Amino acid sequence: MNGSRRNTLMAGGLAAVIVGMVGMSFAAIPLYRLFCAATGFGGTPSIGPAAAPGGNGQTIRVRFNADTNPALPWKFAPDQKEVSLNLGEQQVAFYHATNEAAHPVTGMALYNVTPEKVGKYFHKTACFCFNKQSLAAHQGMEFPVSFWVDPAIRQDPSTSDVQVITLSYTFFRSLEDAAETGALAKAGPHVGPLSARAAERPDAN
Template sequence: MADQKHADTIKARNKRLMLGCVVIVGGMVGLTYASVPLYALFCRVTGFGGTTQVAHEAPADVSEKTIKVRFNADVNSGLHWQFKPDQREMTVKLGQDNLAHYTAENMSVHPITGQAVYNVTPLKAGQYFSKIACFCFDEQTLEPGQRVDMPVSFYVDPAIAEDINTQDVKTITLSYTFYKAESSVEAPDGNEDQGG
């Protein structure tokens, strides 16, 4: 009788342990899906991690001082797109409105919606890098095989040259990573075919 009671106690403990593990794994999966939009919101509000600024127009004064801007593009493994900058770098005048282009192509056989997360490095330059218009402000839906031009209009604030903490910055790298948006259209069977 004691052995049966001991066995029942062990079964009850194992069930609690298994339930606890399922809850932890479920919570981790939920946090994974929520992490991209939450991180993007946090960075936009605080300027953390090299998050750029948003502006309506470039300043009236353009400096003769220049800075090099490099462009980087990545795609999360869950998004079956090709995404790349059309130019690797540009030398721009501080305060001048500039236009750079990226190209994205949906490599799957289904429509997919993506959302870009972005930042600049060095991180201390984020407060001086302002976007006027950008594909990253909204989700982007591409049809199967569709290839699109994605421009970004930006300027680098001339104040970067006056800040003692950024006077050593000669190059800024603008980086984008595209993720599959939560609202993305799914394949009829729930699986996303990578296509060609």
Template structure:
């Protein structure tokens, strides 16, 4: 093999290597949105389903517990009004959370949510929820935030979930990035939320 042939072969090898690396980088950037889409479709990682009407109540009941967390950069008090409630499978339930702005200025927050055990996410459906949109509270304002939901009767047919008797619905409220920037209060740690139901780090 002469020197020109060797040079051409080296160039082809280099181009193939750069192409492979570029493809891997592209896949790594695509992985996060694809994973989020997968979670929304399948209910994996405790992601609940949304926007469907309840099919009608069955005889079996299940207990839904409610939990709340507020990120340190959000000057709100946020908590469930009821610790738990029992509903029939297929029956629409209505629960309330309360939020109060303890700041002297308006503050905008957004929440993310999940259910545990994670494997029941595909069977927990929300009809309406404050978590679908950003929420702005005036200074010292207190509001009730409703969430309407139902649990799919198919949860009782799935061998992996039919023995579950209690589900926990958990919300975490964050200050939106835009509001934190306006207030000059961007937190140095922890996730922030840029739009409803999604996180950015």
């Protein structure tokens, strides 16, 4: 093999490696999210079509947390700070957001649960995450989330002592903003539509 042909083959091989590495980098976040959703790793709630089995008489508390990335001029908070629910029983909770800017602004929410070890037992069946939400100037909107906690959490020695789960949502202006903070890699995926109550809040200016 002459030197020119060898150099051509080496260049082609190097190009293939670079293309493969670029492809893997783009696939890394979606694959990580699928792994988290299947295993509950990193506090990612379990996602799937499984229906709530019904209450078993045991209860657990779920706290609701809300954060807003500084780039998004919204006020965002849960309607309730905490609920007590029966294990295995479906629950619906609401968050609300108000656009404090004098012009329309679009945001997108990500979520997670803590402690991280309960992720596989926290089942979200519908929410507003990963959908672009657009609010007009000073408009307010309520966003529902539907979930249930698997009774198996009490049979697992590593989670049997957990009495409180915190469900956290963070609104970002874009997925790019979320990726820069590292939040995107740990976020659970969207699980289907649940219509938001899109009425103007009474306190909107």
